[in-house]
Amino acid sequence: MNMKVGMFFYIISLFISFWSRKVFLNHLGADFIGLTSTLNDILSFLNVAELGIGTSITYFLYKPLQEQNREKINEIMSVLAYLYRKIGEILAVAGLAISLIFPFIFKNANLDMILIFFTFYVLLLQSVCGYIFNYKSLMLAANQQQYITSTYLQTIYIIQNIVQIILAYTFSNLYVWTITGLIFTLIGLFVLNKRIDQHFPWLKTNLKRGKEMLQEYPEILSKTKQIFIHKIKNFLLYRSDQIFIFAFVNLKMVAFYGNYMLIINKVNYLVNIISDGMSAGVGNLVAEGDDKNTMKVFWELTAIRFLITGMIIFVFLLFLQPFITCWLGKEYHLDDIIIYLILFNLFIMLSRGVVEIYIGAYGLFSDVWAAWVELALNIIFTVILGYAYGIAGIVAAKIISVFFIAMFWKPYFLFTRGLKKSVWVYWKGMSGYYILFVIFLTITIFLKHYFTDSITDFPHLILYGICITIPLTILYFLTMFISTNGLKYFVVRQPNLYKALSKIIPKNMR
DSSP states (O other): OHHHHHHHHHHHHHHHHHHHHHHHHHHHOHHHHHHHHHHHHHHHHHGGGGTTHHHHHHHHHHHHHHHTOHHHHHHHHHHHHHHHHHHHHHHHHHHHHHHTTHHHHTTTOSSOHHHHHHHHHHHHHHHHHHHHHOTTHHHHHHTTOHHHHHHHHHHHHHHHHHHHHHHHHHTOOHHHHHHHHHHHHHHHHHHHHHHHHHHOTTOOOOHHHHHHHHHHOHHHHHHHHHHHHHHHHHHHHSSOHHHHHHHHSOHHHHHHHHHHHHHHHHHHHHHHHHHHHHHHHHHHHHHHTOHHHHHHHHHHHHHHHHHHHHHHHHHHHHHHHHHHHHHTOGGGOOOHHHHHHHHHHHHHHHHTHHHHHHHHHHTOOOOHHHHHHHHHHHHHHHHHHHHHHTHHHHHHHHHHHHHHIIIIIHHHHIIIIISOSOHHHHHHHHHHHHHHHHHHHHHHHHHIIIIITTOOSHHHHHHHIIIIIHHHHHHHHHHHHHHOHHHHHHHHTOHHHHHHHHHHSOGGGO
16 A cells, blocks of 8 residues: 555656646746755755654554554654654754855855745745654554555645646746745645544653653664664765766766666656555564564565566666657767666665665664775775776766675675574575576667667657567566566465466466
């Protein structure tokens, strides 16, 4: 349900975003839209203060939710309420402080300084209100009911966009557009909190009690500090590409690289929706303590993840360059070696997903040294390789920095500390997935060389996409179903699909 609702609103929001952006650019101006993007980037850096608390609290809620221990849940949620109130206060003070240098930052902006301050303070207020009034939504996430949060907030967001589009058409007033966003944010928070209160009428939080309980739960702060280091590493690691490209190459190449990453990040975000829908379920599964079922689900999720990862990598390998040609023109191409490196890095990010979900479910964040190693290696190799090889060197440096930690250390850490099994159990199970992926990757490279490199228009792109992608995906799915237990576990959950496969695959092969 979490995945279905998340993907439904993702698709709708995607179309609304493209439509609204065009309207806002035409009626509000590129300068103002650029301003809101810049101000939101500034707020995203200020929001680093939260990194870790939400994940930490979610981990501590899994067991009491499974045991229906309402007293302990109220204690933990009171701690969350207190911590998020403090974060809101810190964010407000930091936001006010950084706004003092706006006259220097935006001195060349073609916008009135009063408008700049007004827009930032409204966006700041929206963010602060999110911490102070929206902390209860974490209960829904931990209780496998993220779909409720998505339904309410995304519906409000869509209505907000439609109203802002109408107002942009009618008035083209920047102040009206900005204040509308604040009004709908407050409406969304009010409506969602009412729904949560109806769903958990027994949930009572107290800020004073939360402050006192923080002394009773020192492990929350300890776990939060560990998670913070891992998340700040990810924040710096995955937001530094374009800065390094600007430093070692030029601003033009930043735009070229950004075109590719816009597409890849949209797809990666979609995969994250699926992962987020699974995380709480795995957390509750671990809390139940059924080791056999925990491992069964691990291999089931691994199969699903490799199926999705394979489809994404194969499609990007075949059609990413042709899509750029059709969309922007061949002059916006990056070298093929850069594309291969980008996709290799994407493979690492996507394929590690199930291990990361289980690490979160077991609360295994104590390996902070791994985060520092990844960050240090990234900086060192980026300086060396970026200077020598440009974009290819920068992407290669990221691969070097995360490859060994993600592919070797994290599975070892999970299996020995969390699942309490030999890491060879992992590698024995994973070998089939890697071999299968490499075989189909080889087939895809062959197809790319002979069929898709010459595509120059959208009709041919769509035709080749249908004729190549569908058979390749079906063959990949069937081969994985026959050769791995994980996909068999998943298919058995889908009676109609299993019945259909039973008609075409011999019994001894399923």
